[in-house]
Amino acid sequence: TQLLEQSPQFLSIQEGENLTVYCNSSSVFSSLQWYRQEPGEGPVLLVTVVTGGEVKKLKRLTFQFGDARKDSSLHITAAQPGDTGLYLCAGALYSGYALNFGKGTSLLVTP
Amino acid sequence: GAVVSQHPSRVICKSGTSVKIECRSLDFQATTMFWYRQFPKQSLMLMATSNEGSKATYEQGVEKDKFLINHASLTLSTLTVTSAHPEDSSFYICSAKSTSGGYNEQFFGPGTRLTVL
Numbered sequence: 001t002q003l004l005e006q007s008p009q010f011l012s013i014q015e016g017e018n019l020t021v022y023c024n025s026s027s028v029f030s031s032l033q034w035y036r037q038e039p040g041e042g043p044v045l046l047v048t049v050v051t052g053g054e055v056k057k058l059k060r061l062t063f064q065f066g067d068a069r070k071d072s073s074l075h076i077t078a079a080q081p082g083d084t085g086l087y088l089c090a091g092a093l094y095s096g097y098a099l100n101f102g103k104g105t106s107l108l109v110t111p
Numbered sequence: 112g113a114v115v116s117q118h119p120s121r122v123i124c125k126s127g128t129s130v131k132i133e134c135r136s137l138d139f140q141a142t143t144m145f146w147y148r149q150f151p152k153q154s155l156m157l158m159a160t161s162n163e164g165s166k167a168t169y170e171q172g173v174e175k176d177k178f179l180i181n182h183a184s185l186t187l188s189t190l191t192v193t194s195a196h197p198e199d200s201s202f203y204i205c206s207a208k209s210t211s212g213g214y215n216e217q218f219f220g221p222g223t224r225l226t227v228l
Binding site: 031033035040041042043048088090099100102103104106 | 206
């Protein structure tokens with residue numbers, strides 16, 4: 001059972017465009033993380049959101065946690081080729097429990 | 112901070128041999144480490160949760176006798192793939208949860224590419 005549904009699964013855009021990746025669930029999470037992974041490497045933590053309605057910004061990336069803590073979004077403004085990679089959302093139902101990963105969004109930004 | 116290393120980064124072995132993969136937290140102590148498996152263009156699949164000083168907890172469908180996990184210290188966990196077969200070829204990634212960290216943040220190793228011939 002996939003607890004976290006990520007969409008879109010694939011995204012190919014041109015440099016300068018904006019995009020949003022969604023991570024949805026019917027379950028409530030104690031926290032939710034977003035990771036970025038490049039081919040042949042391990043995921044790198046981008047952000048952790050813990051409070052319903054929370055918004056965090058990391059340069060051109062904006063992360064939002066839903067009010068009910070069941071969903072999250074990642075918005076990238078003016079995408080650059082360096083943003084290319086696999087974006088993964090992951091959440092834990094309870095503190096200390098293992099993370100449940102979404103299937104990931106493969107982003108390709110072309111010059 | 113929060114650096115996790117894995118060794119080896121890449122291994123090729125013959126069918127029937129055993130392969131050990133090490134996962135180390137370099138600058139923090141990790142009471143809990145996790146082992147994941149990832150197929151090309153897919154997300155991470157949790158294989159097992161490894162707690163220091165106790166037996167690992169395996170996810171449903173993961174063979175305990177095939178994937179031996181040892182977490183002997185707060186900075187080291189090992190995964191041994193016993194009698195490896197071509198279908199075990201995959202990208203294995205470990206992660207570690209800091210004893211002082213909160214909110215289930217996990218820090219990932221760079222992964223180990225296993226190819227079984």
